[in-house]
Amino acid sequence: MKRFTREAFLVLLAIPILLWTLLPIYHIFLFSISSKDSAFSGALWPDKPTLRNFGTIVREEHFYLHHFWSQIWNSLWIACAVGVITLAVATCAAFAISRLKVRGGRAVMNLALFTYFIPAAFLAIPMYKAMGMYGLLNNRWSLVLAMVTLAAPYAIWVLKQASDKLPIELDEAAKIDGATPLQLFRLVYLPLMTPSLIAIGTYALLLAWNEYLYAYLLLSHERTIPLAVALGHFIAADDSPWELLMATGLVYALPPAAIYYAFRRYMVSGLTTGAVKA
Amino acid sequence: MASVSFNEIKKDFGKTQVLHGISLDISDGEFMVLVGPSGCGKSTLLRMLAGLEDITAGTIAIDGRVVNDLDSKDRDIAMVFQSYALYPHMTVRDNMGFSLKLRKDKPKRIAEGVSRAAKILNLEPYLERYPRELSGGQRQRVAMGRAIVRDPKVFLFDEPLSNLDAKLRVAMRSEIKALHQRLKTTTVYVTHDQVEAMTMADRIAVMNEGRIEQLGEPLELYDRPANLFVAQFIGSPAMNVLEGIYKGNFVEALGTRWPCSAKAQEGQGVKYGIRPEHLSFAGQGIPAEIEVVEPMGAETEVLVKIGGQTFTVMTHGRAGYGPGERVFVSPQAAHAHLFDASSGRRI
Numbered sequence: 001m002k003r004f005t006r007e008a009f010l011v012l013l014a015i016p017i018l019l020w021t022l023l024p025i026y027h028i029f030l031f032s033i034s035s036k037d038s039a040f041s042g043a044l045w046p047d048k049p050t051l052r053n054f055g056t057i058v059r060e061e062h063f064y065l066h067h068f069w070s071q072i073w074n075s076l077w078i079a080c081a082v083g084v085i086t087l088a089v090a091t092c093a094a095f096a097i098s099r100l101k102v103r104g105g106r107a108v109m110n111l112a113l114f115t116y117f118i119p120a121a122f123l124a125i126p127m128y129k130a131m132g133m134y135g136l137l138n139n140r141w142s143l144v145l146a147m148v149t150l151a152a153p154y155a156i157w158v159l160k161q162a163s164d165k166l167p168i169e170l171d172e173a174a175k176i177d178g179a180t181p182l183q184l185f186r187l188v189y190l191p192l193m194t195p196s197l198i199a200i201g202t203y204a205l206l207l208a209w210n211e212y213l214y215a216y217l218l219l220s221h222e223r224t225i226p227l228a229v230a231l232g233h234f235i236a237a238d239d240s241p242w243e244l245l246m247a248t249g250l251v252y253a254l255p256p257a258a259i260y261y262a263f264r265r266y267m268v269s270g271l272t273t274g275a276v277k278a
Numbered sequence: 279m280a281s282v283s284f285n286e287i288k289k290d291f292g293k294t295q296v297l298h299g300i301s302l303d304i305s306d307g308e309f310m311v312l313v314g315p316s317g318c319g320k321s322t323l324l325r326m327l328a329g330l331e332d333i334t335a336g337t338i339a340i341d342g343r344v345v346n347d348l349d350s351k352d353r354d355i356a357m358v359f360q361s362y363a364l365y366p367h368m369t370v371r372d373n374m375g376f377s378l379k380l381r382k383d384k385p386k387r388i389a390e391g392v393s394r395a396a397k398i399l400n401l402e403p404y405l406e407r408y409p410r411e412l413s414g415g416q417r418q419r420v421a422m423g424r425a426i427v428r429d430p431k432v433f434l435f436d437e438p439l440s441n442l443d444a445k446l447r448v449a450m451r452s453e454i455k456a457l458h459q460r461l462k463t464t465t466v467y468v469t470h471d472q473v474e475a476m477t478m479a480d481r482i483a484v485m486n487e488g489r490i491e492q493l494g495e496p497l498e499l500y501d502r503p504a505n506l507f508v509a510q511f512i513g514s515p516a517m518n519v520l521e522g523i524y525k526g527n528f529v530e531a532l533g534t535r536w537p538c539s540a541k542a543q544e545g546q547g548v549k550y551g552i553r554p555e556h557l558s559f560a561g562q563g564i565p566a567e568i569e570v571v572e573p574m575g576a577e578t579e580v581l582v583k584i585g586g587q588t589f590t591v592m593t594h595g596r597a598g599y600g601p602g603e604r605v606f607v608s609p610q611a612a613h614a615h616l617f618d619a620s621s622g623r624r625i
Binding site for chain 1: 329350355356360361367376377380428
C-alpha cells in the first residue's frame, strides 16, 4: 500500500513536469507546420498542416534566412571546434594532474573550481575587449576560444575525478612493462577514459551550440554569426515571421537532440563520475 | 636470472622513516619471501626494487649493477600486483604481449612469447577473452603470464593471492611454487600471510616496523625464532607465551612449573614460549580447564585456561573433551623456547 501511494505520488508529480517540458516543444512544432495565417489561430492542430516553412528555410527564401546554410555551418564548426579543443585541453590537464601528479596540480584544480563562482556574463565584456585586442572580433575563433575558456574548468574537473577512479596499479604495471608517459596516455589512459571523454566532448559541443550571449557579442557579421544569433534577429522586426522562426528553431534543435540520443549512455555515466564517493 | 642485493636501504615519507637501513642479499634463482604485518615496510621495499618508489638512502643492485637511478623498464624485472592490474580494454593475448610490443619486438616473436607463457599457465583457451570475462584465479594467471612473457631477471610478487578465496589461494600457491621450480627465476614475494611464506619460500625475511627481525629458511624460523616477534608471527596457531622466572630447568609462572631444556640465568625474568603442538594432554602435569574445542578433522585445536591465561593445544585426532572439563597439560621441554623478558631476544 505504501509503495502504491509512493508510485501514485510520483506519477502525479511527473504529469505536470512532462506537460511543462513538452508543451513548448509542441508549440514550436505546431508553429513550424502552420502557414503564416493560421499560426496564431489558437488551434491544437492546424487546419492545413504544411512543410512549406522548411522548404523556405532550405532554399533561403526569406530575408532573415538568406545566410541560413552558412550560419548553421558556423554553429556546427564552432561547436565541433569547442568540443575537440576542450577535450584536448582537459584530457591533457586531467592526465597530468591525476596520473603524473605534476606539481601545482592541486592549485589548478582549486582554480578550476573557483571559476564556478564567476558568472559567464561577468566575463563577457573583458572577453570582448581581449578578443578586440587580438583582432579576433568577427572571427569564429574568438567564440571558439571564449567557449573553450568557459567549458575547460568543468571539463578538467570531471575528467580529473574520472581519472582518479582508474587504479594506479595500471600505470605502475604499464611503467614496468616499459611504457613512457606518452605511451601510457595513448595506450592505457585514453581507451579507459573513452566514456568520460565522450560525455565531456558532448557537453562542450552542446554548450557552444547553445551559446547566445558570447556569440552575439563577439560575432556580428551576417556571414560569421551562428544560427542562435540569427534566430534572435527574427524578433527584431515588428512583423516577425513566427512560423519560420519556430521551424528554424526546430531544425536548430535537432542536431543536439541526435547527439544526446546517440551518446546518452555515456552522458549519464560520464557526467555523474566523481559526483559521489564510490 | 640474477642476484638482488639491498644495502642499507632507508625510506622516509616526509618526517616518518618507514625503512631503517635494510640489508638483504638474495641469490640467483632464490625464492625470497618478505613477510610481516601491515605497515612493516615490506611492500615499500618491493616497490623500491621495482622502481616505483624513490630510495631515500642506500643502494639496490640487480646482478651487481646498482639500479637506484634506473627506470622500472630498464631494470629487467616483472611484477605481479595484488589487484592483478590487467589492462581491462585489452584481451588476454594483448595484455600478455603488451611489454613485448612496447619493446618493439617483431609480431612473430610476440606471438611465440605469448603462446609459450599461455602454455605454461594453461591459458591457451582464454587468449581472446577480456579480463572481465575471467575468474579471479584466471586473472591472476594472466598477470603471471604477463610477467613470464618478458623472461625477466627478477619476478616481484606483491601479495598476489590476497584477493582470492581460500581454496583458490592454496591452488595458486602451489602453481607459483611449481612455476618457480620450472623457470628458476629469482623471485621476491611479499605477503602478510605466514602460511604462504612458510610453504613457498627458500628463505624468509620477517619484517617488523621497517626492520628485518630474522632471515632464514622457513623451518629454521619456526624451530629457532630469534625473538618473540618472530616466534609469535611464524606458526599457526601462534606460539603460547607466558612470563615467569627461570629456576633450574623450569620456568615458574602462573603458579606452576613449566619444564624447559634451554638454559637461562638462575632467577632471570624470561618469557616461555611453547607451540600448540608441543603441549599435550596427560594424566598429570599442569592443571587446566577446557574452554573451547575446535575439531578440524585430522587435528583438534583446544583452547584451555591456565591461571587466568588462555593457551592453545593442538592434538592429533579427536580430543574427546568438552568445555568446562578439568584436564592436565604437559609441555615438551625440548621444544620450549626461552626469551629475555625485557628485550624479547632468544636465550
